Amino acid sequence: xAAVPEPYPSTVSDDNVAGLVDDLYDVVGLLRRRxxxxxxxxxxxxxxxxxxxxxxxxxxxxPGITVAEAAxxxxxxxxxxxxxxxxxxxxxxLLRSRDLADRRLARLELTPGAREGLEQxxxxxxxxxxxxxxxxxxxERASLxxxxxxxxxxxxxxxDSQEPADxxxxxxxxxPIPVSPVSVSLVAxxxxxxxxxQPALGGNA
Numbered sequence: 001x002a003a004v005p006e007p008y009p010s011t012v013s014d015d016n017v018a019g020l021v022d023d024l025y026d027v028v029g030l031l032r033r034r035x036x037x038x039x040x041x042x043x044x045x046x047x048x049x050x051x052x053x054x055x056x057x058x059x060x061x062x063p064g065i066t067v068a069e070a071a072x073x074x075x076x077x078x079x080x081x082x083x084x085x086x087x088x089x090x091x092x093x094l095l096r097s098r099d100l101a102d103r104r105l106a107r108l109e110l111t112p113g114a115r116e117g118l119e120q121x122x123x124x125x126x127x128x129x130x131x132x133x134x135x136x137x138x139x140e141r142a143s144l145x146x147x148x149x150x151x152x153x154x155x156x157x158x159x160d161s162q163e164p165a166d167x168x169x170x171x172x173x174x175x176p177i178p179v180s181p182v183s184v185s186l187v188a189x190x191x192x193x194x195x196x197x198q199p200a201l202g203g204n205a
Contacts (some may be wrong), residue, residue, distance in 0.1 A: 040121070043121075052088055058070050066099075067106050075189050093110065093114035095108070
């Protein structure tokens with residue numbers, strides 16, 4: 001089992017903040033890797049890239065979202081998202097239709113099969129993680145929930161950089177995507193973010 005970082009003091013000085021940064025990325029990476037090994041990735045037969053999966057998750061949460069709105073959520077240029085949309089439409093996992101009131105807008109929805117596959121994967125991940133959370137003391141779960149907005153603010157505060165290379169190519173890479181302030185709400189997609197689900201941690205997520 002991977003080593004768990006020692007608890008930090010209640011205040012972190014400039015001298016040890018670099019260590020906190022290292023531990024933050026180590027723990028987030030460990031969570032992602034272990035969950036991926038346990039439940040795999042959505043729709044593995046398509047070998048979707050990280051950027052494609054992120055867009056699909058945004059569309060799943062907000063059916064009918066426009067390309068421009070999805071670009072703001074992901075922190076990407078609209079033409080980059082348009083490229084991703086074209087790739088996913090060609091794979092027959094995304095539907096693109098014109099807004100009836102404004103023909104200039106394209107509305108996005110997942111195909112029924114893609115939505116089902118994505119939600120089944122999310123349910124497996126949620127149930128596996130919830131089973132572990134159910135064994136934690138209430139105080140630790142509360143601390144975790146309280147930390148999520150701070151982690152989101154850290155992500156939002158990172159400066160913009162070059163977009164990941166896999167945005168423009170259909171590879172299997174799982175590159176991180178820059179986030180915008182709108183993305184703070186995306187922590188709600190985490191299996192630990194909804195405290196209303198705590199009483200049923202051992203059951204369906």
